[in-house]
Every structure is written in C-alpha cells, then in structure tokens.
Amino acid sequence: MxxxxxxxxxxxxxxxxxxxxxxxxxxxxxxxxxxxxxxxxxxxxxxxxxxxxxxxxxxxxxxxxxxxxxxxxxNLQFPCPYALQGCSAEIARCDLLKHKRLCSYSPDKLANKHRLKLEESRNLLLRYKEGKTHITDNALFDLAKLFHTEHDYDNAKECLQMIKDQDNLQEIIILQAQIERDTNQYDKALELYTKAYSLSNSSSQRIELLTAKGYLLLKKAQYEQAKDVFTQAFDLLRSDDESPTKVELLNALGLIAKKCSDV
Missing domain, CATH: 3.30.40.10 (Zinc/RING finger domain, C3HC4 (zinc finger))
Structure with missing residues (x-):
C-alpha cells in the first residue's frame, strides 16, 4: 500500500x-x-x-x-524563505535557520547591496561630470533607470539630459514621463506620454502608454478624459484578447463609472 x-x-x-x-x-x-x-x-x-x-x-x-x-x-528539503526575492536554494530543515541568516537575498543584505550599487553609480556619474571617465549613452540610460528604480530622481534626470544620441528617443521620453509621474508632476508626465505615443508604432506599446495616461488623469480626477483614454486603449486590443491588460482596462473603466456616479 x-x-x-x-x-x-x-x-x-x-x-x-x-x-x-x-x-x-x-x-x-x-x-x-x-x-x-x-x-x-x-x-x-x-x-x-x-x-x-x-x-x-x-x-x-x-x-x-x-x-x-x-x-x-x-532532512526535508525546503525552499529558501527568500525565494520570492530570487534565492533558488533548497535547504534541509535543520540548516534552514543558518541559511536564512546568511542568505544574500535577505532584506537586509539586499538593501545593503542596493545601497552600495547606488553609491557606486553616484560616484561613476560624478567622475564622468568631472571628466575623469567616459560613459556611453547606453550606460547613461542604464544609470538613469537605476537611479529611477532607487528613487534618486534628480540624478536620473541629469543622466537623461546628458545623453547626446537620440536614437532611443522614445525610451528616453518614457523614462522621463515615469520620473515626472513619480515626482507628482502629472501635467509634465502627460505631455511626455503623449509625445512618446506619437512616436510609437506598436499597438502593445500604445496600449501601455494610453493606460499610463489614463491612470494619471484618474489621479487628477479628470474622469471623462480618463474614460476616453482607457476606451482608446481598449479599442486597440484584438477582439479575441483575454490578457490581464483587458481585465485591467475594464476594471479602470468600471472604477471611472463608479467615480462618476458618486459625484
């Protein structure tokens, strides 16, 4: 048996x-x-x-x-408690506490790693501004993304302003829009998302940009404009689309309908 x-x-x-x-x-x-x-x-x-x-x-x-x-x-094997943070180790139960204490994916160690990476990036940017090193435009863009992720918005903006080659103009504009959004500069962010939309040839990216605009208009309580933007994004979906994006857009339109009914 x-x-x-x-x-x-x-x-x-x-x-x-x-x-x-x-x-x-x-x-x-x-x-x-x-x-x-x-x-x-x-x-x-x-x-x-x-x-x-x-x-x-x-x-x-x-x-x-x-x-x-x-x-x-x-001796039972367990996934690391920090598996969601990226640790793929499986550890015997008797060793679990020791591994948890030493794991490089623990919140404290990850925070320290991010702090060191941020300091290193700031030092690199400073050396570049002082003419002590050379950084490519791609490296500047990567630095801007890192600073944005770490909420260092001033340095992120500065990196984007230093980029000379505008071949990746759309990506630069989108990141600028995200920075303005995250610093509550909604009008500037809306202008930048509109500019990025005009440069986009991809339906999926247009939907993404319209969705971002819609949420900003929601924050500004401009419900009719938000409804128009979300509807425009919804109309770009394929008729057989069953993706989470469709659900997200329907939820956003439902939220707007509720907001309007409460007014």
Whole structure:
C-alpha cells in the first residue's frame, strides 16, 4: 500500500501546533507524535490525558523519543524563505535557520547591496561630470533607470539630459514621463506620454502608454478624459484578447463609472 502525500504530511506535523515536528516525542498509547515543547505545555494542564486519544494519563517519563522521524523531518528539503526575492536554494530543515541568516537575498543584505550599487553609480556619474571617465549613452540610460528604480530622481534626470544620441528617443521620453509621474508632476508626465505615443508604432506599446495616461488623469480626477483614454486603449486590443491588460482596462473603466456616479 502506497502512502499518500497527505498521510506523510500528517505524520510529520505536530497535532498541537500544526507545524513540522521539533524534538519529537511519541505517546505510548496511540503513538501520536508531538513537539517536545508542545506536549510539555500540554502536561502542565490539570488534565494530563493524551491530546489525541484521551485514554491515557501521560507523564514526561512515559513519552518516547522518535529519532527516526526527527531525522526524516530534519532532512526535508525546503525552499529558501527568500525565494520570492530570487534565492533558488533548497535547504534541509535543520540548516534552514543558518541559511536564512546568511542568505544574500535577505532584506537586509539586499538593501545593503542596493545601497552600495547606488553609491557606486553616484560616484561613476560624478567622475564622468568631472571628466575623469567616459560613459556611453547606453550606460547613461542604464544609470538613469537605476537611479529611477532607487528613487534618486534628480540624478536620473541629469543622466537623461546628458545623453547626446537620440536614437532611443522614445525610451528616453518614457523614462522621463515615469520620473515626472513619480515626482507628482502629472501635467509634465502627460505631455511626455503623449509625445512618446506619437512616436510609437506598436499597438502593445500604445496600449501601455494610453493606460499610463489614463491612470494619471484618474489621479487628477479628470474622469471623462480618463474614460476616453482607457476606451482608446481598449479599442486597440484584438477582439479575441483575454490578457490581464483587458481585465485591467475594464476594471479602470468600471472604477471611472463608479467615480462618476458618486459625484
């Protein structure tokens, strides 16, 4: 008979805390497994019957260690707690706390990494302005994106102003628009998004730019203009489109309808 995954899960979980077993203790009556700290807390109650079968009075001496199950649980492989931040490691449970403390994807270490990267980028920009190094236009654009991501908007703007080659004019304008938007300069951002739209030949990018404009108009409480822009973006979708973009646009139009009805 093959054990199901759910059966194994129940075997390695404590019935009291419902977490994975730690320092396993087994009852002599029904052979149920508990964490040592959990069952010890239970035994401090006036009623010392088994938490599972209730048929036997337990004592600390009557509980059995289960080394086999503990070894099995300790060697279970778990994804790093910082998997969403980018860590792909899988670690034995017994090593999980150590890995968590040392993982380079922990919030503290990532924040320190970003801080060092930002300082390095600022120093590079300063050396370029002082004529001590050369930076290509592509590198300046990458610096501008990094500064924007790190909310250093003044340096981001400065990098964009230094770009001489305007071959990537549309990308530059879009980043400028995002910076103005994030610094609450909505009118400037709207002008830049409109300019970027006039340079766009891609339907998907036009939809993206119109959507960005629509949200800015929403922030300015210009609901009729926002409705027109979102509708324009919606009309650019294919008739069979079932993408999240379609859902987003429909939600935006629904929000505008609600805002207008509340006025």
């Amino acid at each position: 093959t054990a199901k995954k759910s059966d194994i899960q129940r075997l390695i979980e404590c019935c009291i805390c419902c977490d994975y077993l730690t320092d396993v203790r087994e009852t002599p009556c029904c052979h149920q497994l508990f964490c040592n700290t959990c069952i010890q807390s239970w035994l401090k109650k006036p009623t010392k019957n088994c938490p599972r079968c209730r048929s036997t009075t337990l004592t600390e001496q009557s509980l059995l260690k289960n080394v086999v199950v503990q070894r099995f649980v300790d």
